[in-house]
Amino acid sequence: MNKQTFNRSLIALTVASVTSGISMSVSAQDQADAEDEQGLERIQVTARRSVENLQEVPVAVTSFSAADMDQVGLGDITELQQRLPNTTLQVSRGTNSTLTAYIRGIGQQDPLWGFEPGVGIYIDDVYIARPQGAVLEVFDVERVEVLRGPQGTLYGKNTIGGAMKYVTRDLTGDTEGHIQGTVGSYNQRDLKLSGQTALTDNFYVGGAFATLNRDGFGEFRNTGDENYNKELMTGRISALWNASDRIQLRFSADRTDDHSNSRGGYRLTPSQVSEQQPYDSVFDSDTALPVRNRVRTEGASVTVDWELNNDWMFKSVTAYREGYTNTNIDFDSTPNPALLVPAIYEDDQFTQELQLNYSSIDFNFVGGLYFYEGEACGVFGTILGLAGVTVENGGCVDTSSQAIFGQGTYDLTSQWSITLGGRYTQDDKTADVFRATYLGMKFLDDEAEPFAVNSNFETEADWSRFSPHASVRYRANSNLMYYASYSNGFKSGGVDMRADASLNPDASEPYDPEIVDTYEAGIKAEFWNRRMRMNAAVFYSDYQDMQVTVQRAVENGVASQVLNAADATVQGFEIESIFALTDLLSVNATIGFVDASFDEVAFFNPQTQQVDDVSDLWSFANTPEWSANLGITHEFPSQYGDFVWSGNLAYRSDTQIFEVPSLLDMDAYTLANTSVVWYSNDGRWNAGLHIKNLFDKEYRLAGYNFAAPRDDQGNVIGPGLGGEDTIVGYYGEPRTVSLSVGYRF
Template sequence: MKQPKFQKSMIAAAVATLLGSPAALAQQNEEAEVDEGKLERIEVTARRTNESLQEVPVSVSAFGEQELEQSGIEDITELQFKMPNTTFQVSRGTNSTLTAYIRGVGQQDPLWGFEPGVGIYIDDVYVARPQGAVLEVLDVQRVEVLRGPQGTLYGKNTIGGAMKYVTRELTGYNEFEVKGTVGSYNQRDLKVSGQTALADNFYVGGAFATLNRDGFGEFVNTGDENYNKELMTGRLNAKWLVNKDINVKFAADWTKDDSNSRGGHREQESVLSDEPRLTDVYDSYTAMPTWNEVETEGYSMTVDWAINNDWMFKSVTAYREGYTDTNIDFDSTVNPVLLVPAIYEDDQTTQEFQFMYRDDRMDFVGGVYFYEGEACGVFGTVLGMLGLTIDNGGCVDTSSQAAFGQATYHVDDQWSFTLGGRYTRDEKEADVYRYTYAGVKFLDRNDYAADPIAVNSDFTTKADWSKFSPHASVSYQANPDLMFYASYSNGFKSGGVDMRADVSINPSARDPYDPETVDTYEIGVKSEFMDGRLRANLSTFYSDYQDMQVTVQTAVPTGVSSQVLNAADSTVKGVELESTFAATDSLNFTGSIGYINAEFDEVAVFNPTTQQVEDVSNRWSFANTPELTANLGFNQEFNLGNGALVWSGAVAYRDETQIFEEPSPLDEDSYSLVNTSLVWYSNASNWTVGLHAKNVFDEEYRLSGYNFGSTFGENIVTGYYGDPRTVSLSVGYRF
């Protein structure tokens, strides 16, 4: 019987004590051939070509299909507990909108038209919007997370890093897999996937999942479920081997999320309602309908052509679109104090051409990239107690072109030098409107006066920017098991227009804001010891951010005043250590630790009350960026007569976290989560049974929220929380 092989990482402090020198987390590649007891070679595509994780001068974590299965990972947000200096979370009152931060940089506000700081990729296709980006684990081969600016090879908006969701490769073999899961809160999941060959040179495959769960709580005054899950997702693939040198891949994916919109937990007593503050953080009140709809779909075609022994060509053509229709009750009371119905729509068309060259001394990848996208939306700010409604909407069209190249020259078997750069040109045109109406009005209603009582904004503006992002690195392979590297990377997040602009309060809000930029310097070491049983990778980095885009929302009597300014400079520095230790042939330890020191040097913002520009850097701290993150895990394999049993467990620690840049009652204290799993594999490896317990000690921890104080006559401080303790049982069959 071929037993599954496992690996994870030992806590950094232990490794540092053992080694004195360091190195990085690696996950398994199930297809790798390894010597008994040694760690497996991990293949990643961090530099747009297949390389060993230990040879890439980049801070990258990789999670293979088997690792995800053994841990019971259901979506990508759970990976934040396995990596240093990383935050992947569900955004506030949503179910499938992603809040992603790496090394202090991300996107706090998921408004349409705003750009993320962490790039999300499905295979080689960039996903521009966070709506629907909480990707479920389905038909996945590997997830890679790259930390630090990736502007040269991945482009704009990867200023903090990038995440690559790599789907299974079609092989032409007949495969079929079905997995059913039941669990806490009436969890009922079904996943089906498979592939086959329709001809010797044409393969097809697909996957489908329906994921359902009752709510962790309820909307007390309506009886509707809160924090429930009702989602379907699917994927279809085809691969055509045109000849021995050319193959064409087709892919289509779609997701439909009909889970209820989430209700927040009131952190303070209401001053307008008699209802008491609820003790269960998953229960809520609402004055809105709780229905919610999120749909995304994407299509792509990839052409790979081996021109000759040295040159490769790749073309990636893709289209994606998304639609969101949701309701968010900011105050979470039975009164219509601050209600926000919202509709988002977006689409994007991308084309990338890549050329790759490789010989004994030189590796090169370069090409051109084109992006055309439109993001539109409208949301209402319903101030029912004041008898006012503000509608805010518009569209932003983006056209982007880039040319890039990166080459690595191997001087000898030890020294390598890399130089690269990317030139990007962005053009944006946006129209923004903001109207104030008397009375209560929802987006799908017409029971109000047709004419607004005030036009707060109604303008069109456009701007363009160009940026060159260089990269340079040097690596030294001291011996086959020890590599040192140093790198410099520049990245940027694209400029834009504040889609909430209220020029009646702040006339300059109509002006486009510029890109923000970063210069990052990194030194690292990647190493293996003890005859390949211990892998430890360490990196230390220093980042200098300029013209950071600061989104400031200030509650005023007539609504919320918003502004986005290039108003901040900051310094971010830190250390990351990831490690894996094969203690025996059947027992592995894994772990990581991350420390980050992020400080604002200057933050100049406009105060709509005083009409003055103020430096608030002494009050601000980085959001969603705990100073210390760590995890420690293990897995133990037991050989049984009828198969193999794998017992795994992990504890993850996150330090105190500030939810917004300004301190608020929502800020979360440090906490630790414990997960454990038992997975049984049959001798023939066709049956699997998994028992997974997450948040074993039922830790209560806040992820996000809204903080508007008492501006509207009500204490609006509402929080959204991570999942409580859950237990699930999965049974899978494959052939």
């Protein structure tokens, strides 16, 4: 039996076992159990653009409430990775707040301007187009929802892997406030403030502010600067006007400034220039650049909800966002200027969404129009100081996108429902790219005449796509639901902003969108007096024209390509469960399996000028085959208040960092965390002790791989790019201990 057949059989067997087990358990209950209001808390989500019970939504979605995240001391959204199946959420390489996101093998690890993500990030229904500043801090938040699988019908392009919704706290008109201070390892010093009040009986205002600071986990040995430190401020203001009984307007504005040092990588091999050996600590590094780094993101939105009548609701979401990044990244992480990359990114976007919602006893519909206008610009230099050469890239991408969408659900009977939907999108892009080679070391502010112009072109392209969705849902009873669905999604095409037309004559040609067709079947069940919840899904995706960014070291520079791989297949399953063993003790578990493989990859080799199929050499990046989490929570009531202890073990199997195997690839690892939180009897005070990465596990998340040439035995036989063997890794946080104290008034 070949591997693919075995994996499909394993998936089928797992789902069949879970289905039969749930069916037997639910059937064993009497009808009184189905009507019992005790048990696990009902979870409301807006995955389909309307408020629904999590257990009735035919979508693989996980929701985390503010209380869930506070209880385990969650700092930012990347920590959700441990508790989600088949999901990667990580800080990207050299900065502190750029996000790398993958779901079910689909994402985008290259944060260069103009490239599109595969996982959509939303703040209160506003799409965040760029990964810079997308590592969102958890504060003043109501919940975070993570939707897995293509969401193109309701959420549009660039959600072919899934979507994450960051939902901020509602304004209620009550006068209240919250202050929380945290101290911890590495001189952690955090302060979070939030509050709201009513200025009149129909106009409410609120605000939140956080300053988050921490010393570095290591240092730059040759300069004494901190490495992996944190220096971030973020804030949000909001206002709500109930203009009438049927019309509500909400205004929101936010800004985040991250002044943390740029991150230095850990060299996995000795330096070819100085013969410096790898340091003892993976958080120590060297640099030939200033560690200056700034990431600023800000935006504002106005949302109008208008209840036209008892059945129809109109919604308008108008938003503007912009971002700025100025950073210095030393790729080779030595005191020598072998491979330095200073960079500046700027982007802005305007979005307008108009929704019309209809709801009746047996039919629900949401549809509307969406408009996006955005510009992403940047410039970066590849400074090969030892070789006396600098290659500089710059340019802008302007994007205009319009879409019309609709999705309706009709209840055929009390048990059967069918959902049909679709979205038509028109994308228009124009881009200009300039790439030049300079003699000597040229920094971004320096004036110099180029030795050679490698690229200087303008190009434009447009694409249109219809993304359909269909699903059927069967409610066996009030505690058991089955569903099956088909979803289509696409990630927008674009232009390689690193294009070198002198090395690749086709580099100026735009690359096409990538497309995913996903078939999914799932079950959602609650049983044992609603003390246990188990949701499971199996999926199969046909991944076409996949975009893969490849960079190869060539003489005096780096040759970049964005490839549309011919075909890939992704299949797997996910199981999420929680079991309240008693009123005070609960256990939760998740497990995800994904088998992702390239079927064909057309790779243009700039050295041979030939197109090769390298599918047998490539594997999916940032996609471990197995991911799992086991957690436990126990409450201890006392006369002094309630104490809640929680802990979890999070496992990820072997992970390949890039599509091509390298020394950076990470073996399987397990992380352990534990927390104890106290809540006062009056509900005003709380305190939490949180230990993360309890056993101080060392694990690699990302890196740069510009390795020197090697023979068949792995021995270095020549100089690498810039004269250095650049194999540099970036790592997850070591063990940390923190104490938080909060007060509500």
